[in-house]
Amino acid sequence: MKVLYFAWLKAKTGMAEEDIAPPAGTTTVGQLIEHLKTLSPGHAAAFETLSVVRVAVNQDYGGLDTPVKAGDEVAFFPPVTGG
Amino acid sequence: MKVLYFAWLKAKTGMAEEDIAPPAGTTTVGQLIEHLKTLSPGHAAAFETLSVVRVAVNQDYGGLDTPVKAGDEVAFFPPVTGG
Amino acid sequence: MIRVQREDFDSGAELARFSQGKTSVGGICLFVGLVRDYIGHDPAAGTPVQAMTLEHYPGMTERQLEAIEAEARKRWPLEDALVIHRYGRLEPGDRIVLVAASSAHRDAAFEACRFLIDWLKTKAPFWKVEHTQEGDAWVEAREADEDAAKRWE
Amino acid sequence: MIRVQREDFDSGAELARFSQGKTSVGGICLFVGLVRDYIGHDPAAGTPVQAMTLEHYPGMTERQLEAIEAEARKRWPLEDALVIHRYGRLEPGDRIVLVAASSAHRDAAFEACRFLIDWLKTKAPFWKVEHTQEGDAWVEAREADEDAAKRWE
Numbered sequence: 001m002k003v004l005y006f007a008w009l010k011a012k013t014g015m016a017e018e019d020i021a022p023p024a025g026t027t028t029v030g031q032l033i034e035h036l037k038t039l040s041p042g043h044a045a046a047f048e049t050l051s052v053v054r055v056a057v058n059q060d061y062g063g064l065d066t067p068v069k070a071g072d073e074v075a076f077f078p079p080v081t082g083g
Numbered sequence: 084m085k086v087l088y089f090a091w092l093k094a095k096t097g098m099a100e101e102d103i104a105p106p107a108g109t110t111t112v113g114q115l116i117e118h119l120k121t122l123s124p125g126h127a128a129a130f131e132t133l134s135v136v137r138v139a140v141n142q143d144y145g146g147l148d149t150p151v152k153a154g155d156e157v158a159f160f161p162p163v164t165g166g
Numbered sequence: 167m168i169r170v171q172r173e174d175f176d177s178g179a180e181l182a183r184f185s186q187g188k189t190s191v192g193g194i195c196l197f198v199g200l201v202r203d204y205i206g207h208d209p210a211a212g213t214p215v216q217a218m219t220l221e222h223y224p225g226m227t228e229r230q231l232e233a234i235e236a237e238a239r240k241r242w243p244l245e246d247a248l249v250i251h252r253y254g255r256l257e258p259g260d261r262i263v264l265v266a267a268s269s270a271h272r273d274a275a276f277e278a279c280r281f282l283i284d285w286l287k288t289k290a291p292f293w294k295v296e297h298t299q300e301g302d303a304w305v306e307a308r309e310a311d312e313d314a315a316k317r318w319e
Numbered sequence: 320m321i322r323v324q325r326e327d328f329d330s331g332a333e334l335a336r337f338s339q340g341k342t343s344v345g346g347i348c349l350f351v352g353l354v355r356d357y358i359g360h361d362p363a364a365g366t367p368v369q370a371m372t373l374e375h376y377p378g379m380t381e382r383q384l385e386a387i388e389a390e391a392r393k394r395w396p397l398e399d400a401l402v403i404h405r406y407g408r409l410e411p412g413d414r415i416v417l418v419a420a421s422s423a424h425r426d427a428a429f430e431a432c433r434f435l436i437d438w439l440k441t442k443a444p445f446w447k448v449e450h451t452q453e454g455d456a457w458v459e460a461r462e463a464d465e466d467a468a469k470r471w472e
Contacts, residue, residue, distance in 0.1 A: 006376055007446035008457050056444070059379035075376060075444075079460035082373065082404060082445025083352055083416050083436055089223055090293035091304050139291070142226035158223060158291075162307035165220065165251060165292025166199055166263050166283055178331015181351070189356035189411035195432075196349045198334070202423060203342035258342035270355060273467075276433055279348075283425060314426075 001070055003036065005046070006077035009053065012046035022068075029055050030064035032074060052078055084153055086119065088129070089160035092136065095129035105151075112138050113147035115157060135161055167247070168231040170222065172254040177264055184246055184268055191245045193272035195279035197265050203258035205296060216297045218305075220253045220262070223291035227251070234285045238267065241281065242274040249282055251290065281318050288315040320400070321384040323375065325407040330417055337399055337421055344398045346425035348432035350418050356411035358449060369450045371458075373406040373415065376444035380404070387438045391420065394434070395427040402435055404443065434471050441468040 003020045005013050022035045037044045047053060055062050056075045068074055086103045088096050105118045120127045130136060138145050139158045151157055169175075177198050184194050204212030235247050245268040252262055265286065267278035294305040322328075330351050337347050357365030388400050403417040418439065420431035447458040 004376070006444070007374055007448070056376070056379055059376075059382050061442075075379065077376065077444060078446060078457065080441065080444050081447045081458040081460055082375070082443045083440035083464075087223070089291070090221055090295070139223070139226055142223075142229050144289075158226065160223065160291060161293060161304065163288065163291050164294045164305040164307055165222070165290045166287035166311075176331070177334050178329070181330050181334060181349075185351065185353055185412070185414075187412070189354075191353050191412075192355045193353065194351045196334075196351075197425065197429065198338065198347045198349075199425065200338055200344050200346065201342075202345045259338070259340070259344075261338075272350065272352065272436060276350065276429075280429055 001032075001068060001072045001074055003032075004073065004075040006075065008078060009046045009076050013040070013042050027067055027069070028064065029057065029062055029066045029068055029074065032068050033064070046076070054079055084115075084151060084155045084157055086115075087156065087158040089158065091161060092129045092159050096123070096125045104153075110150055110152070111147065112140065112145055112149045112151055112157065115151050116147070129159070137162055168228065168235055168249045168251075170224075170227050170231065170251050170253065172252060174252070174261060175250050175264060177261065180248060180250065180264060180266065184248065184266055188245060188268070190270060191268045192270045193275040194266060194268040195272070195275040197263075197279055197283050198261055199263040199283070201256045201258050201260045201262060205298070213298050213300065215258060216299070217255055217257045218294050218296045219255045221293045221295070222251075222253045226291050230290045231286065234282060234289060237285070238278045238281055242267070242269060242278040244269050244274065244278055247278065247282065249286065251286070251292065253292065284311070284314040284318060287311045321381065321388055321402045321404075323377075323380050323384065323404050323406065325405060327405070327414060328403050328417060330414065333401060333403065333417060333419065337401065337419055341398060341421070343423060344421045345423045346428040347419060347421040348425070348428040350416075350432055350436050351414055352416040352436070354409045354411050354413045354415060358451070366451050366453065368411060369452070370408055370410045371447050371449045372408045374446045374448070375404075375406045379444050383443045384439065387435060387442060390438070391431045391434055395420070395422060395431040397422050397427065397431055400431065400435065402439065404439070404445065406445065437464070437467040437471060440464045 004017050010016050037047050057066050087100050093099050120130050140149050231249050248266045250264040265282040267275050269275045295302050384402050398421040401419045418435040420428050422428045448455050
């Protein structure tokens with residue numbers, strides 16, 4: 001699946017986008033985050049405070065329980081500040 | 084004093100403006116109206132339903148009790164419908 | 167600023183002037199009122215309006231609009247405020263009125279703009295007569311406008 | 320209609336287009352958001368902002384803005400609705416966003432316009448980083464914006 005990072009999550013992970021093949025049994029956003037946190041200290045830092053992280057699965061807002069599967073586009077970002 | 088009429092009050096009285104020398108003892112808008120009603124059937128018709136007549140004395144909104152005196156500009160008109 | 171005029175105005179130019187050279191303005195809220203081609207709430211059921219004429223009370227109009235603008239500036243921290251109101255004969259689609267307010271924050275801009283039009287509708291001495299095939303009719307004041315203005319008292 | 324773009328827009332031209340040839344529109348409400356030159360509520364106490372950069376999530380932004388516009392049209396009888404949002408580097412005084420709504424009556428135009436900006440601020444995936452002399456700082460989401468959006472739930 002494709003994972004995207006925006007704003008300070010991009011700075012902390014050091015990347016805008018990566019292809020991820022999560023371990024078998026990864027079926028939710030929450031489980032995906034647990035896997036991402038193991039990838040680098042930057043990833044661990046990005047997901048340290050989940051209350052300030054938002055997620056979209058295939059460009060719709062989701063939560064920790066939202067299902068994810070191969071082929072999905074999963075994006076992580078802080079609360080939005082446009083307008 | 085100068086008396087002005089707008090909108091349908093102008094149509095009913097048949098005039099936009101007139102100079103009025105009200106009888107002695109006319110000190111309020113209410114008393115002025117009583118005098119104006121005697122001037123013509125059109126004037127009487129204009130002031131028939133006072134609930135739909137508004138008044139301004141020297142370009143500020145007033146009521147039946149607002150004082151009037153020689154030299155004042157007194158205007159009568161329906162509730163406003165601009166905007 | 168307030169303006170009472172017979173001629174049309176350029177809403178876009180007014181809007182542009184509103185923000186020009188200002189770096190402390192966070193938001194501008196603007197409302198433009200136009201002549202509709204029917205009377206009432208339902209276009210299908212309404213009487214078609216061919217045109218309308220706006221009468222006003224010169225002198226008192228300016229005085230009241232200035233008071234309305236001053237009141238808005240007293241209530242909200244505005245960078246700028248503008249009211250333009252036309253009079254004379256207007257056809258469907260013509261602009262009647264423009265009100266606008268700018269502020270550092272959008273709340274103040276929105277509320278002041280709404281206040282300007284709500285108060286203007288019940289306090290500025292304008293009267294509309296609508297020209298229809300059935301003749302001319304003075305527009306009656308709407309209770310909804312009174313209610314809208316009362317919210318600000 | 321919604322537009323997401325790097326380049327500036329002409330608010331006046333957008334406003335003019337909004338009413339052109341329409342005789343069933345009674346009112347247009349428009350809001351333009353601009354870059355302010357200071358952070359916070361007090362210009363004297365605020366850190367001066369030299370510029371800001373707006374990042375966004377291409378694809379999702381358009382999707383969310385379209386959803387916001389559709390929701391506004393569902394809630395109010397609108398003649399038209401428009402959202403334009405910029406991204407990239409912007410300087411103080413630059414336009415960021417324009418929202419507008421037109422309707423037969425002013426209530427709907429005002430409320431829909433306010434709804435568009437309130438929802439956009441909490442749902443459209445944009446992020447601002449402010450460039451100041453002390454360095455770059457990601458703007459934090461404001462609780463007041465969350466509250467403003469909640470009014471519409």
